[in-house]
Amino acid sequence: MFPSFNIHSTPLLVLVIQGLILMSLFCKRYVEKKNTSDAILAILLLIVSYQQTCYTVGFMGWYDTFRNTKINYFLIPAETAIAPLIYFYVKSITKSNFKFQKNHWWHFAIPISFVVYRLTIFTYDAMQSGFNETQNGILKIELDQAIMKPVLLIIGFSVMLLYLAFTIQLYYNYRQKIKQYFSNVFKLELNWIRNFLIVFTFLFLYDSIQNIVGTIIDLGYNERWWLNLSLAICAIYIGLKGYFTDTTKLNKLDFSFSPKQISIPETTKEAKKEIASTAIEAIAELMERERPYLNPDLNLSELAKQANLTRGQLSEIINSGFQMNFNDFVNSYRVNAFKGMLKEGKHKQLSLLGIAYECGFNSKATFNRVFKKLTNFSPTQYLQSLAG
Structure with missing residues (x-):
């Protein structure tokens, strides 16, 4: 009977509600500040939350209680819409004063086509007798499930793979670019973008493996629950981290x-x-x-x-x-200044991090990474080598 609050439905229900709340916060901030990245994340969270809502009410017993629900007509392959949103989100952060243009809508031609296609077969099936008493009509069974389902899986996989590759390349080029301009890039490298891409790469691999396994053995609703749980958790992480990470300064950088x-x-x-x-x-x-x-x-x-x-x-x-690039050039002087202070015994009055700050570094992570890169020693190991 519906609603059934159980080990499968309850976690998804809680996460979906949180996802919708975060989506509302992004919408509110977009209205106030007009940041394109906020609008993109709001849409992304809306799509994920919609997909998870469909699964959540399923685990709550909706489709068992109301057997003629037509939800299958409206479960569009989310990858085809999420993939270009991932790309445009990273682009909106890393490109100076990015604005969404009319020609960008071509990136969403595939998911829009899917929506039109599903609405078409729904309209046809709805005109057939007995449609109100069943879940799926004739076209849904004989065309969509029998022929189009494997095609949609291949298209969804290809689109996500292609856009992830483009987006990772975009992020890599951005990291290289800021090293030509800034001397301290820990904050500007924006580990948030890296983590954002890691999350979606993980979900893509998980979904791909599950689909491959699903062609060999029949995976039921419960077996596919883990992917939905992972997707919902990742959506909350993306929403929270994206909301509290200030990316607006990156959008205003001039690399021209x-x-x-x-x-x-x-x-x-x-x-x-x-x-x-x-x-x-x-x-x-x-x-x-x-x-x-x-x-x-x-x-x-x-x-x-x-x-x-x-x-x-x-x-x-x-x-x-x-x-050298600009980043390594400036940091080489900072590392040499740090070495000079150690030889003067400055570490007897200040911590190693305190000396690093006096030499121009702005974070512990940047200092340790740069020092290791330029000397092949950690700061502590270098100090010990002086003592030896």
Whole structure:
């Protein structure tokens, strides 16, 4: 009998309600602040919550009590809509002042087509006699379940795989880009995006494995419950973390420059090399004299102003002359400053993290990662090597 509150239905019911509440919060914030990323997450949570609501009422006994419910007509393969939403969410964060354009709607052509297709067969079946007494009509059984179901599985798998690949590439390119511009990128790398992609990759793999197993053995409603529970839990994590993570500053970053060669008049190759060498020495002297790396918020624009260069020119000097990106270049000076303080015995008055902060680092995680990368030692191991 409906409703049945049991071990399967109750957890899903609680999670679905929380998902809908989070969706409402995103909608409210979008109305107030007009952040595209909030609207995208709201839609994503709505789709997931809708899918889970259908399963939740099933576990509560709705479909056993009301045998003629037509829910099967309205369970659209969610992957085809979720996949482009994942892509646009990451793009809305990492692209400066991103706006959703009319041509972006083409990314949702497949799920929209599915909706139209299902409404069409529902309309046809509804006109047949006896439709009100049964759950599925003739087209739903003979066309959709017999022919289209495996096709929809393949399409859903392909769409999700394709968009996850595009989105992971988008995130990777963004991480590489900020290293050319910022000296402390722990916050700007936005581990939230990484975790967001990990969650959906996990769900994609889980769903794919379940579908493969389902072609070999018959998986019942209860066996498929675990995927629905995982999806609902992940939706709550995404909603909470996405709501409380400030991504608006990333959307306002300006990367609209490219490395440019230093303006050198027509002359001999030897003279050009000498001028380039002079520019490299000037930057090295600036770093040693002014010590701008002590500023934890130092970025390419600020250093370029101090060096009387454009961002593109400075980036070219650092990339070509020092064979580093901006992030590694600045942090190498911070690491050397840290080493110098240890040799002076500064660790007797301050903790290692305190010294790191004095050298321009802004977080423990960044400091440990950078130090290990540039020295192959942890800070503690390096200190012990000095003592030895």
